[in-house]
Amino acid sequence: MSLMINTKKDNPGAAYTLGPLQAGPPCCVPEPLIQVDNLSLHYGAKPALAKVSLDIYKGCITALIGPSGCGKTSFLSVLNRLTDMIPDCRVLGHVYFDNKDLRHPTLDVQALRRDIGMIFQKPVPFPLSIRRNIELPLREHGMNKAADLNARVQQVLQDVGLWEEVKDRLEAPAQALSGGQQQRLCIARALALRPKVLLMDEPCSALDPIASGVVEDLIQRLRGQYTVVIVTHNLAQARRIANYAGFFWVKERAGCLIEFGQAKQIFEAPVHELTAAYVQGKRG
């Protein structure tokens, strides 16, 4: 599979904003972009996360691994305040994004979500055309000129490697695309808002192996320019793409962060015995 994006001569004005595929991790200087301090989360009386503290480093891919139901998705939802939409959800602790309190009551949540995008497990293309899927949030955020919109649509579709596949049918319904294409469209839609961080909740688990590989390559190419936090059950995938990894486990019926560190260390020399058992496939 060719990983380089082909640069067709018929689109001279289109600049690719993502670089080519880089070699594996680690790649970056640790500079925290999101700092999570003592984060706990309850759904009603039921605890979901207990006292999680970790830093998300700028430009890196951070993988969160662990069994189902240990609060990884809940953790992601705190980072873009989607937890606000869940009734009876209580969050305690501190989260700083770019040194600003992310949980401050007066924070502009819509602006925050523009900076911290999210990709869901199941691709959620809106029941609109491919073009409108990308344009709708852009228009929401005040981009109205047709030329700007067209340029941005083309650019992000090129970034996710979808342009050549859909450039002749931008007006076709997005839901007619294949699962892998839909997921790449969703990533393109999130990238169109020029976020700083992308949260990905098992973005490949609903896809077939080939589509999954394409999306994985795309995630690799986001490294450096975007900060990626990815929840994955696919340990091999986490090992391939992550710079940092966090291992979650359920303790006393609440999700806890057992170990966090460079992916190489987590997978090859875990400190905690639970981590060791999990990454070797003995538990979980």
Add this chain to the structure above:
Amino acid sequence: MSKNALATGLICLVAVLVTSVFFWLLTDLVIHGLPRLSGPFFVEASQNAGRSGGIGPIIVSTALILLVAIVTSAPLGLATAVLLSEFTRPGSLFGRLVRRSLDVLAGVPSIVFGLFGNAFFCIYLGLGFSILSGGLTLACMVLPLLIRTAEQGLQVAPNDYRLAAAALGMSRSAALTHLLLPAAMPALVAALLLAIGRAGAETAALVFTSGYVDRMPDSLLDSGRALSVHIYDLSMNVAGGDANASAAALVLIGLLLIINTIAMSLAKQWRIATP
């Protein structure tokens, strides 16, 4: 005979019984009513208390009553459905209270709505026996049905859309207008349809509110006789009115079928046109 064959036989029997009742009814109406149906029947005024002549003014009155009912209930109903499904926390006291009241209202017999409409619109608000009173009474009557059906339609719209839209920093109202309402459109049209059908078939609520007058109405404040009231009157109060009653009933059934078909095709087009 195996249990399966027995069950299949019973189900078929029930299906045949149900459809045969409908066809019996329809055949009866066609036999008695069809000979009376003609071009002039649709436009002429009724004569001799409806024994002869047509149903022109009655069709106009019916249309006006339905128009008033839908124009007033649709925006109210839609707004309430949106409020309940999008802006009320599940299980909140307010939501429970509104839903319970609607369920109670939906179970109120239409004659009670008729009496209420007579007391409130005709007498208290001084609208008298009029198309306006009748339409407003029908609006009250179909509101619970409209709201609950529309609310269910909105709840069927995938929650993924709400989350995905929020994750893209879109406001709730934007998600509502661009994603949820279009996704719920077929259900909303169906809700409106059900409401029109219910209102169009209504007699008891109209007898006390829009009245019996079978002249062509000059304005919404004139009394006007709805088709269903006309059918009721001809078959119950007018000796020798049965044939015209059957003809009018055929027209009513035909109208409801047409409304149904148009609305369904609209819903279908909406779906195709939205992408």
